[in-house]
Amino acid sequence: MYEIRLHSRGGQGGVTAAKMLALAAIREGKFATACPFYGAERRGAPVVSYIRIDDAPIKVYSQIRQPDLVIVLDMSVMETVDVLQGIREDGRVLINSPHPVDMQGHPTYHVDLTGIALSLNLVIAGSPILNTPLMGALAKMGYVTFDSVKGAIEETFSDDRNVEAAQLAYEELER
Amino acid sequence: MLTIATGNKAVADAVKDAVPAIVAAYPITPQTEIVEQIANYVASGQLASKYIPVESEHSAMAACIGASATGARAFTATSSHGLVYMCEMLHWAVGARLPIVMANANRALGPGWNIWAEHTDSLSMRDTGWLQVYVGSVQEAYDATLMAFRIAEHNDVLLPVMVNLDGFALTHITQSLETVDPGDFIPPMHLPHAIDTGRPAGYGTLTAPGDYYRFRWDIERSMRNAVSVIEETQDEFGKRFGRTYGMTEEYRCADAEVVVVAMGTLGKEVEIAVDILRGQGVKAGSMRLRWFRPFPDLDLAGKEVVVIDRDYSFGFGGIVAHAIASKYDVPIFSVIAGLGGQEVTYDDIAGFVRDRRPGDEYWFGVDA
Numbered sequence: 001m002y003e004i005r006l007h008s009r010g011g012q013g014g015v016t017a018a019k020m021l022a023l024a025a026i027r028e029g030k031f032a033t034a035c036p037f038y039g040a041e042r043r044g045a046p047v048v049s050y051i052r053i054d055d056a057p058i059k060v061y062s063q064i065r066q067p068d069l070v071i072v073l074d075m076s077v078m079e080t081v082d083v084l085q086g087i088r089e090d091g092r093v094l095i096n097s098p099h100p101v102d103m104q105g106h107p108t109y110h111v112d113l114t115g116i117a118l119s120l121n122l123v124i125a126g127s128p129i130l131n132t133p134l135m136g137a138l139a140k141m142g143y144v145t146f147d148s149v150k151g152a153i154e155e156t157f158s159d160d161r162n163v164e165a166a167q168l169a170y171e172e173l174e175r
Numbered sequence: 176m177l178t179i180a181t182g183n184k185a186v187a188d189a190v191k192d193a194v195p196a197i198v199a200a201y202p203i204t205p206q207t208e209i210v211e212q213i214a215n216y217v218a219s220g221q222l223a224s225k226y227i228p229v230e231s232e233h234s235a236m237a238a239c240i241g242a243s244a245t246g247a248r249a250f251t252a253t254s255s256h257g258l259v260y261m262c263e264m265l266h267w268a269v270g271a272r273l274p275i276v277m278a279n280a281n282r283a284l285g286p287g288w289n290i291w292a293e294h295t296d297s298l299s300m301r302d303t304g305w306l307q308v309y310v311g312s313v314q315e316a317y318d319a320t321l322m323a324f325r326i327a328e329h330n331d332v333l334l335p336v337m338v339n340l341d342g343f344a345l346t347h348i349t350q351s352l353e354t355v356d357p358g359d360f361i362p363p364m365h366l367p368h369a370i371d372t373g374r375p376a377g378y379g380t381l382t383a384p385g386d387y388y389r390f391r392w393d394i395e396r397s398m399r400n401a402v403s404v405i406e407e408t409q410d411e412f413g414k415r416f417g418r419t420y421g422m423t424e425e426y427r428c429a430d431a432e433v434v435v436v437a438m439g440t441l442g443k444e445v446e447i448a449v450d451i452l453r454g455q456g457v458k459a460g461s462m463r464l465r466w467f468r469p470f471p472d473l474d475l476a477g478k479e480v481v482v483i484d485r486d487y488s489f490g491f492g493g494i495v496a497h498a499i500a501s502k503y504d505v506p507i508f509s510v511i512a513g514l515g516g517q518e519v520t521y522d523d524i525a526g527f528v529r530d531r532r533p534g535d536e537y538w539f540g541v542d543a
Contacts, residue, residue, distance in 0.1 A: 006338070018349070019349045021178060022179055022349050022351075023178075023179045024351070026177070026179055026351045030295065031350075031351065032179075032349075032351070033348055033350050034179075034348065034349040034350075035347075035348040035349070036348075057312075058443060059443040059446050059447055059522065060443075060444060060447060061341075061345070061348070061440040061441075061443060061444055062444060062518055062519060062520040062521070063518060086396050096201070116222070153248060
């Protein structure tokens with residue numbers, strides 16, 4: 001089972017990202033659970049979502065304590081949240097950043113999701129759409145195939161630029 | 176069709192497929208998404224139900240009662256304070272023998288104000304005469320809601336059914352969902368005592384001591400009939416749609432020396448704890464109670480039992496633990512855990528079982 005924890009801010013699409021990743025996994029015949037943690041969230045506050053992917057039905061409902069992958073959609077949450085808390089020794093990190101970031105020696109991948117969204121003018125209510133390019137990066141990292149990512153995006157959004165954004169992130173992801 | 180859905184959406188989809196004549200609803204967290212989704216289905220023409228927005232949960236149940244009394248299939252959804260607000264009408268629905276189906280998103284009662292999972296809301300409605308089922312996955316939320324209509328409306332039952340799903344822990348998580356075409360699995364509703372203006376009759380009139388107890392006994396007789404109707408409905412569902420359910424869901428119970436009993440999502444998490452315990456040489460099993468009313472026959476002879484109650488009856492104890500203690504002469508370790516959404520992991524559960532003290536009660540997280 002892969003356990004993934006996604007850090008973002010309210011309004012950045014983290015919950016939808018978790019659902020799309022679950023959908024992509026299910027389209028590959030896997031089982032998945034996407035689980036937003038609900039507290040006193042509001043737009044702009046740090047929020048967390050969880051995704052579990054497995055070959056068997058998932059029976060766990062508690063929060064993820066030892067993630068295999070930590071995703072950071074907004075680096076500014078790292079000023080107040082310990083995003084590496086509990087991460088497995090070999091756990092990987094994926095950060096929305098144009099530059100490499102040192103995450104205490106964990107294999108860390110970066111891609112400029114914000115830049116990709118802005119370059120395609122994928123913006124809603126003033127916020128760049130980060131979750132569809134994120135799907136491309138996750139496909140590159142091998143959690144799901146790009147085909148199922150493309151399918152999940154097309155089932156969720158009608159605008160073709162979302163798939164284009166995923167394609168760009170797939171190509172631009174660097175370690 | 177295979178898709179993804181939240182627990183709330185799964186309930187709404189089952190309602191869409193069961194096509195009630197009316198849905199009366201008042202929103203409350205974490206149930207709101209159910210009635211919002213149903214409102215969308217009605218507004219977009221995907222569901223030919225009459226949607227009645229009301230001013231309170233008491234009114235929601237009253238509207239369901241009025242509609243159901245005419246022989247119309249009725250549904251509502253609620254949670255926590257909404258459920259206890261409609262308490263008077265819950266009793267009424269049972270006494271009037273109306274097969275209403277309701278989803279309840281299990282949520283703690285305030286104050287302290289809390290919107291997370293706990294079972295005290297529905298368990299405090301234990302004695303109303305509603306059938307109660309507790310589900311443990313998005314798929315099960317859909318399947319149980321669909322089956323609830325057939326069970327409630329069966330003429331050997333004619334009692335309302337409450338489908339309980341854990342607030343947030345299930346209402347707001349996304350998993351795969353396979354919807355079905357129910358076809359004639361849910362026959363048209365036929366209420367023998369439906370209001371018929373061609374045959375005027377009195378309803379809810381004064382019932383003297385010489386007759387009242389007969390109506391009460393008739394409710395209990397139907398509650399006893401309900402066990403075989405539930406089993407028959409679940410078997411038929413399995414034959415038609417390939418997913419089978421029992422009164423309980425048992426996991427590695429047959430040769431278990433200690434059985435963990437829980438309800439809802441915690442009951443699923445127990446199965447992982449059981450695998451951990453088995454790996455450590457503890458012969459553990461899981462028995463997830465799906466139906467709480469009618470209360471099922473449990474095969475607990477010769478076993479130690481650990482009950483995890485996500486509820487409490489103050490001045491007495493865990494409600495599920497005491498239900499089991501009153502029916503079975505087995506050593507019980509009563510654990511109170513998960514109140515108001517308190518995090519409980521499979522490691523915690525394995526710990527409860529390893530450190531069990533039969534005869535005692537333990538409040539998780541409290542040093543007592």
